[in-house]
Amino acid sequence: MSTRRTSPPTVHTTAPAVTRMRDWLQERDLAVFRSVADRHWPGADPLLPKLSRSANHGLLWFGAAAGIAALGSSARSRRAALRGVASLAVASAAINTVGKGAVRRERPIADLVPVVRQLKRQPITTSFPSGHAASAAAFATGVALESKGWGAVVAPVAVAVAASRVYTGVHYPSDVLAGAALGVGAAFALRGVVPTRGQLPAPGRPPGEAPALPAGKDLVVVVNQASGTATATASLVREALPAAEVVEVPPQELSAALEKAAGRGRALGVCGGDGTVNLAASVAATHGMPLAVFPGGTLNHFAYDLGIETVHETAAALTAGDAIRVDLGRFRPGPRGAEGADGYFLNAFSLGVYPELVRTREHWSPRIGGWPAGVLAAFHVLRGRQPLEAELQGRRRPLWLLFVGNGLFQRVGPAPGRRHNLADGLLDVRVVHGGRTPALRLLAAAVAGPLTRSPAHAAVRRRRVRIGGLAPGTPYAYDGEVARSGTELTIDKLPEALTVYCPMPV
CATH class of the missing domain: 2.60.200.40 (Tumour Suppressor Smad4)
Known part of the structure; x- marks a missing residue:
């Protein structure tokens, strides 16, 4: 009679392993939370609670966006502000519709944190993930995707807001980390749907021949005093191109000033809005001269389609002699009727x-x-x-x-x-x-x-x-x-x- 060998029963260890890992993470999370609560950070007690409250409902970031748009001198700044707010909106929607309901985690015990740090109004929503951290990370990432400079300015404030949520005792560290990751993801998800300007393909650029003019030598720049930010931009032109001749004129003298400038330099520069650039382009094309555009109007469509947003970008092209050829639209008869030239x-x-x-x-x-x-x-x-x-x-x-x-x-x-x-x-x-x-x-x-x-x-x-x-x-x-x-x-x-x-x- 043969003896039948039976296999030992299988022991399922997956669930206990997951439980042990979860318990270990919660213990580490609580240990870090207690460490932060026990540690005194000089100057943080009066600052971080106020900073945390200021970020309620995204008010801090809406104010920051308004400041970036107002203080920034280029369309890049306005795009950075808009993308930051849009990224924040995506992150907030994800937090409120999915994040808070997915994990029902209770808030930390407020008594572990000194009273001076505690918020006057304690949050009543679940703890995981941190909405404040998500909003901060989304806004900062969105801004940085359009403008690295403004991103560097906003990032420390975003980090401080995220840290304040642990410091004031309303979130565990893992809540903040998860919220920040969600915020960064929201900004990149938005970029996948609405590309940044840097992701867009470069315009058609047939290369053109133009002289290199280091420091603006042999360049005459005509500035329309009535155009948008032209007067302020003219000061930047003088700083970036000290050898250039910069002439500021009122609108009624613009045509004559451009004609005179075309006879004095090797290239014609213009600072103003699209209407001013239009007039300069017709003069440059008539005289066979290269044109240097410095955006100083309200909209600056042509300059931005060239990829020019700042004075320094035009100055760099002048120094290197980098130029392209573009089409010129024409309508006949022109603005002065049969007696005038064609319109462009x-x-x-x-x-x-x-x-x-x-x-x-x-x-x-x-x-x-x-x-x-x-x-x-x-x-x-x-x-x-x-x-x-x-x-x-x-x-x-x-x-x-x-x-x-x-x-x-x-x-x-x-x-x-x-x-x-x-x-x-x-x-x-x-x-x-x-x-x-x-x-x-x-x-x-x-x-x-x-x-x-x-x-x-x-x-x-x-x-x-x-x-x-x-x-x-x-x-x-x-x-x-x-x-x-x-x-x-x-x-x-x-x-x-x-x-x-x-x-x-x-």
Whole structure:
């Protein structure tokens, strides 16, 4: 008779191992918490509790975002502030919808912390993870993804806020670490959906020939005193390029000053908004000179599409002689009618409601600021307006808006979006057809993007656009300037007609 050998019973050790690991982590967590509670940090008692309270509901970070946007002198600062707030919003949503409900952990015992550190109002939500740490990390990471400089300023404050949650006894260290990790993840998740400017592809950059001008030697820069931040920017130009000649003039003397500057230097520089840069570009193209752009206006679309946001970026391109060629949009007859030269545009040309919007915005912006003036102008212009009647490509039709971009824009609306190619040889033509709901049609066109067609709007690419049947004196806009037309207009492009100093991508 054979003896049957049986295997010993299997012992399942996974669950006890997990339990032991969890207990060990909780013991370490409590030990670190007690160590922090027992230790006195000089100067921290009056500071960290106040800092912790200031971050309630994200108020500290909203204030920091407002400060970054106000103190920063470039669009990069404003983007950093906006991305920081957006990252905070994503992190807060994740914490409130998933994080707090996933782990029901009780708060630490407040008696372990000296009374002087304790918050006057103790939190009533669960302890894991720390919402304050998540918000702090999300905001700081979001800011740093757009601007390393501002990120370095915000990071120590974010670390202090996270540390304050343990110091005041409302969170265990692991709560703070988990919250911080979630905040960083939220900022990077947002970047995956909405790329930072550094992630976007570089614009089309056919190389151009331009002389290297170290310290701005043989460069004449004309500054429009009435443009945005031009006067402050002019001081930065003088510091960065001490050998350059910088001439500040009022708007009415701008054209004459640019013509004189074109005859004195090897390159023409300009500091102002898009309208000022437009005028300088026409002078530079006529004289066959390279153009150096220093953004000093409110929007600076052309400069930012070049990848130029600061004076130092233009100065570096001048020193190295780095330049590219870009297309120049053209419309005929120009602003002075049959007696004047052709008109040019670097960004966009438009008919319909947009010229009136520009004019109304410019009227109100000195009193209430640019963005509020834009909202007021949109409300005023769209109320009670009738569509424009025009003959487009041989067909007469009512139009709310005709937008012609110098190169393909990623979106269109009250202000142009970004272009990835400044030398594609094509016009980006957007038409919003007449109808009873101009606001909804304009919004639909803005959301639809390039290369679309619908009964309300259409977007196509062309090399030339002919417009006829216009009422004499119909207003049109080009690069933020407003003029009046005759009965016909022809719009086309001069491919790679302008050479512009531009920093080369690393």
